[in-house]
């Protein structure tokens with residue numbers, strides 16, 4: 001099992017680790033700060049350095065409890081001590097974007113009662129899908145203003161890891177369908193924008209909404225009568 005350092009410290013940019021396995025073009029590490037992707041957040045990029053070598057990490061994936069890093073070029077052998085460094089500008093932009101999307105979820109649920117069904121992001125750009133029958137063009141600027149007002153309230157963002165049974169008692173989590181989590185998952189990681197939004201989430205977030213900066217709601221699309229997709233962008 002790889003120790004997933006980003007789960008408890010999303011601000012960790014560099015780390016030391018040991019290669020525990022090599023398969024094809026990929027190496028597994030005993031610990032990592034590289035996010036493997038998931039929940040709409042793409043995997044991290046960055047560098048692995050070891051005695052006599054350095055390689056750019058192109059792809060990171062989770063497979064059977066391990067995090068596999070696919071570098072370009074040379075591979076460190078099993079047992080090698082490596083130093084990992086994230087492409088921090090990209091990762092920090094993803095953290096700001098991910099938190100912005102949760103602010104959007106919180107606002108759309110609180111003000112319009114619409115549930116989120118999915119989402120996706122790249123640095124400084126994201127989209128979320130909602131069951132939002134009453135969404136229409138005039139709401140775009142209203143939602144944008146409310147999202148920015150909430151960001152400006154400097155809400156702290158808190159990460160917690162809860163026993164499954166405890167998480168299942170929290171009404172806000174039940175609405176996001178955590179009951180669909182596979183039975184073997186014994187702990188649930190939660191991300192709370194205090195006072196606004198609480199979700200089961202594996203991604204990396206900023207510690208306070210003040211770090212998000214200004215958000216623009218740039219577009220929305222109907223994906224049928226009920227399903228609506230809202231697009232947002234952040235300033236660099």
Ligand SMILES: [Zn+2]
Nearest residue numbers: 039098201203
């Ligand atoms: Zn999320």
